[in-house]
Amino acid sequence: VKKILIVEDVEMNRDLLVQLLEDRYALVEATDGRQGLEAAARERPDLILLDISLPEVDGWEVARRLRADPDLRHIPLIAVTAHAMAGDQEKALQAGFDDYLSKPIDEDELWAKIARHLS
């Protein structure tokens, strides 16, 4: 079973992702950027779903640090954000994310993107 790390500060949003994914994947949860970085180092997940607007260390910074870590830089990183703004997708890809999901999460898109990056 593949392991996915979910980094999201809003409890309901995190719970939603858990309920969507729990039947198929092993899940690890973190509620801010610092915890997310610790969990990534400790758990070595196969994929990370990372919210952008996080307390402590925001998603952009988490992505930067993960990408700078030789042990963690290979982990597929998907941005999850409510910023449904023009240009955000591009910005996420430039910041080192492998992919981008905007809220509200489209279930089919979530499955497709996770499957693509886990293969």
Next chain:
Amino acid sequence: MSHDLRTPMNAIIGYTRILLRKTTGVLDGRQYRNLENIRISADQLLVLINDILDLSRIEAGHLEVRVEPVDVRQLVSECAVAVAPLLQPGVELVQQLEPVPTLRTDPDRLRRILTNLLGNAAKFTHRGRVTLSLRPVAEGVELGVADTGIGIPEEELPHIYDEFRQVARKGSTAQEGTGLGLAIVKKYVDLLGGRIAADSRVGEGTRFVLRLSDWKPGKETAP
């Protein structure tokens, strides 16, 4: 503000979808339809919220234009693909797209303009066709969205870009629009420094013509 509105909507839509999926075979037909109606209404509310946020951003002057070289013909084709599933049965989508020079404009705004115009055409056309046209003109490009739909009464034409104004459309069954689609179109056209004109006859159809040239700073026309 936008985050505060979207986060609860995200939860409502997400939990409803999870319930729909995980209760298959558990709920009776009526309970299932109730959930389905919550989902549809939440989706509609999200569209409305996004439209209102867009408009408020325009009105606050916080909308940036991201100009880049745009292959307008390619963009128009993509919009046509996106609108195809929205057409009513038997309604044909005709594309008359001439090659045009690359245009310097904001592709996201242009896509939204076209999506809104095409969405309206699809919604209010019950037979015949929706025609999407593109041709080069002296100042840039001319885009047309024409339909053989129910049309707009002459006295309503001057008001079609007003916010929350929905023309009383006789014989229309689908009224789930927000009344903000054309208001956003007009504001985005102004933002891109373009011009838009509409012409319509009740029972015969509506045609929107949009002219756009390369974007220049300070070219936005006052709202």
